[in-house]
Amino acid sequence: EADNGYNLWLQYVQIEDVNVRQAYIEKLNQIVYLNDNETINVALDELNIGLSGMLGLSDVSALVNSEKINNESGLMLATYSTLSDGLKREFKSDFNKINEEGFIIKSVIINNVSQIIITGKTEVAVLYGTFRFLKLLQSHQSLNNLNIIDAPKIQKRVLNHWDNLDRTVERGYSGFSIWDWHRLPDYLDFRYTDYARANASVGINGTVLNNVNANANILTPQYLEKVAALAKVFRPYGIKVYLTARFSAPMEIGGLKTSDPLDEDVISWWKQKVKEVYQFIPDFGGFLVKANSEGQPGPQNYGRNHVDGANMLAEALNPFGGIVMWRAFVYSEHDTTDRAKQAYSEFVPFDGKFKDNVLIQVKNGAIDFQPREPFHPMFGAMPKTPLMMEFQITQEYLGQSTHTVFLPKFYEEVLKTDTYREGKGSTVAKVIDGSLNNQKLTGIAGVSNVGTDINWTGNVMLQANWYGYGRLAWNPDLKAENIANEWIRMTFSNDIAVVKTIEDILLMSHEAVVNYMTPFGLHHIMATGHHYGPGPWVANLSRPEWNPVYYHKADANGIGFDRTEKGSGATDQYAKEVSKEFSNLNSCPEEYLLWFHHLSWEYKLKSGVTLWDGLALKYQEGVNQVKQMVDYWKSLEGKIDQQRFKEVEMLLNIQLKEAKWWRDACLLYFQQFSKKQLPQGVEKST
Numbered sequence: 073e074a075d076n077g078y079n080l081w082l083q084y085v086q087i088e089d090v091n092v093r094q095a096y097i098e099k100l101n102q103i104v105y106l107n108d109n110e111t112i113n114v115a116l117d118e119l120n121i122g123l124s125g126m127l128g129l130s131d132v133s134a135l136v137n138s139e140k141i142n143n144e145s146g147l148m149l150a151t152y153s154t155l156s157d158g159l160k161r162e163f164k165s166d167f168n169k170i171n172e173e174g175f176i177i178k179s180v181i182i183n184n185v186s187q188i189i190i191t192g193k194t195e196v197a198v199l200y201g202t203f204r205f206l207k208l209l210q211s212h213q214s215l216n217n218l219n220i221i222d223a224p225k226i227q228k229r230v231l232n233h234w235d236n237l238d239r240t241v242e243r244g245y246s247g248f249s250i251w252d253w254h255r256l257p258d259y260l261d262f263r264y265t266d267y268a269r270a271n272a273s274v275g276i277n278g279t280v281l282n283n284v285n286a287n288a289n290i291l292t293p294q295y296l297e298k299v300a301a302l303a304k305v306f307r308p309y310g311i312k313v314y315l316t317a318r319f320s321a322p323m324e325i326g327g328l329k330t331s332d333p334l335d336e337d338v339i340s341w342w343k344q345k346v347k348e349v350y351q352f353i354p355d356f357g358g359f360l361v362k363a364n365s366e367g368q369p370g371p372q373n374y375g376r377n378h379v380d381g382a383n384m385l386a387e388a389l390n391p392f393g394g395i396v397m398w399r400a401f402v403y404s405e406h407d408t409t410d411r412a413k414q415a416y417s418e419f420v421p422f423d424g425k426f427k428d429n430v431l432i433q434v435k436n437g438a439i440d441f442q443p444r445e446p447f448h449p450m451f452g453a454m455p456k457t458p459l460m461m462e463f464q465i466t467q468e469y470l471g472q473s474t475h476t477v478f479l480p481k482f483y484e485e486v487l488k489t490d491t492y493r494e495g496k497g498s499t500v501a502k503v504i505d506g507s508l509n510n511q512k513l514t515g516i517a518g519v520s521n522v523g524t525d526i527n528w529t530g531n532v533m534l535q536a537n538w539y540g541y542g543r544l545a546w547n548p549d550l551k552a553e554n555i556a557n558e559w560i561r562m563t564f565s566n567d568i569a570v571v572k573t574i575e576d577i578l579l580m581s582h583e584a585v586v587n588y589m590t591p592f593g594l595h596h597i598m599a600t601g602h603h604y605g606p607g608p609w610v611a612n613l614s615r616p617e618w619n620p621v622y623y624h625k626a627d628a629n630g631i632g633f634d635r636t637e638k639g640s641g642a643t644d645q646y647a648k649e650v651s652k653e654f655s656n657l658n659s660c661p662e663e664y665l666l667w668f669h670h671l672s673w674e675y676k677l678k679s680g681v682t683l684w685d686g687l688a689l690k691y692q693e694g695v696n697q698v699k700q701m702v703d704y705w706k707s708l709e710g711k712i713d714q715q716r717f718k719e720v721e722m723l724l725n726i727q728l729k730e731a732k733w734w735r736d737a738c739l740l741y742f743q744q745f746s747k748k749q750l751p752q753g754v755e756k757s758t
């Protein structure tokens with residue numbers, strides 16, 4: 073059989089075991105809904121697709137009614153306000169535990185008949201509960217005595233699309249942009265709805281439609297009309313639309329002579345523009361801005377600063393409830409000592425200066441979405457400013473859509489790291505969910521890996537990264553392992569052997585890629601421009617901090633970037649406990665060794681081998697891990713559909729070939745400096 077992967081984790085294939093199916097069917101004699109609303113309607117649509125698929129029911133809609141419960145056992149969808157007084161009382165303490173988007177799924181007995189109630193304060197909460205309910209069936213769990221109470225810990229759970237208006241996608245490896253601007257607003261591709269379903273199923277509630285490197289055209293009425301059409305499709309699913317705001321828009325599309333954020337005409341131009349946007353899209357979410365970064369215009373072009381720029385936009389959006397997500401990804405060619413220090417130096421002094429509706433969006437690490445980076449020192453360092461996490465779901469530096477890398481494992485690693493900013497236990501997750509400093513506004517962004525490929529992400533295994541990002545955005549304390557488990561059950565199979573095998577592959581994959589690309593804290597040694605494959609030798613680019621040699625600093629004496637006090641001093645940007653840990657060779661985790669230290673080739677690692685030998689062995693370990701992944705995958709033949717089996721098999725084989733390429737290229741290159749033989753156990757170049 074074939075499965076092209078289009079249905080993501082919303083497969084809803086028929087449950088094979090008749091007994092399991094029958095047990096579910098007996099619980100679902102009717103589906104009652106008490107709110108007549110477009111969001112409840114899409115929840116009912118989803119139940120229809122899900123239950124007819126999984127239970128083989130021919131007419132789910134016949135079960136649906138909007139009347140109060142009679143004596144059939146079944147499912148009831150209702151917001152708090154439509155619940156009976158009795159149920160309101162019964163659920164009171166549960167409702168106290170949830171926010172506007174949280175839901176309750178509970179088994180109750182009404183008139184001697186058992187009912188499952190899905191409720192929440194809003195319709196969207198009920199929709200989220202519906203997806204959770206369907207997940208119970210997707211993963212073959214019991215529907216007895218349900219008592220699930222869950223609510224998102226982060227408010228703005230957003231995808232960032234680096235999609236251009238010509239449908240190319242910057243750093244996108246899954247085809248073209250799914251936004252068909254040419255045929256919008258009147259032609260609504262069915263993908264828009266399925267995209268919304270997928271996002272809502274994991275609780276993603278916002279999407280920035282266009283690239284942060286963009287011109288201002290998206291803000292013209294011609295495009296706003298198209299944006300409004302997309303917003304209309306997404307609205308029932310609780311998804312708000314956001315756009316990037318190019319700082320020079322007042323000049324580019326407004327005919328002004330300046331874009332100075334303190335200029336009266338500029339201020340009123342933006343106010344007018346924002347008003348217009350809200351006429352098209354009344355629930356517009358707000359702007360994402362990349363300013364004074366990699367050539368993008370910004371307030372500094374006029375001698376102003378990030379606060380001037382962000383606050384000017386924030387004031388324009390404020391009357392309508394919109395927010396500004398101002399990116400902290402800045403580095404300048406004028407400061408060449410250590411790019412890793414620049415965002416912190418530029419932003420931290422502004423703590424407390426931004427308006428209430430501004431979030432500062434910070435990449436997980438201080439360089440740029442490397443296979444592994446220590447957490448960005450800004451996390452925890454701006455207690456009076458809401459910081460938003462920016463993860464990259466698309467794999468710019470991680471083998472793009474060819475290599476299988478399960479990113480939730482890495483996201484989890486970052487989120488649970490302790491910043492020590494308010495003492496022990498000040499994890500990055502607590503900075504992001506606002507609990508560390510009592511933030512009123514919280515957010516998280518993931519740079520999307522979605523495109524026009526039939527299976528959305530180019531490689532079905534990477535659907536797990538979209539899914540897992542959403543799950544962690546909902547609850548940054550979730551375990552990657554559990555996320556993998558549920559994703560596999562929904563996407564491939566509940567067969568224990570299949571679940572276990574794919575779980576093993578996913579959970580080892582991130583460490584594998586780090587090992588064969590950038591072990592021991594090496595970073596930014598990818599080929600120039602496209603960032604695919606190795607390129608540690610590149611040394612001639614116009615900006616020094618674009619050259620891989622700037623980052624690894626390999627020479628006859630050793631390798632690594634000294635960021636301790638003897639070096640760039642970047643370690644000082646962390647809380648003193650963390651700074652000490654990273655600066656001191658005895659306590660610095662070996663994962664970050666060469667990120668923070670320049671060490672001789674003879675340096676003794678914890679295992680007792682020299683750095684050179686250890687490095688070579690790590691590259692080999694990465695290759696071995698991919699071999700293992702290939703073997704594990706092969707054992708699935710016949711246990712999952714042929715199409716996805718074959719596709720992933722081919723991709724894993726490419727990954728193996730390229731893991732060797734990485735190992736060989738990097739070791740040959742570094743060997744010129746170390747002048748040492750490869751240790752035993754490392755295969756010779758192929």
Ligand code: GCW
Binds near residue numbers: 284366
């Ligand atoms: O990761 C780098 C990418 C750029 C990207 C930039 C950014 C959108 O190479 O393609 O531009 O970061 O995050 O702004």
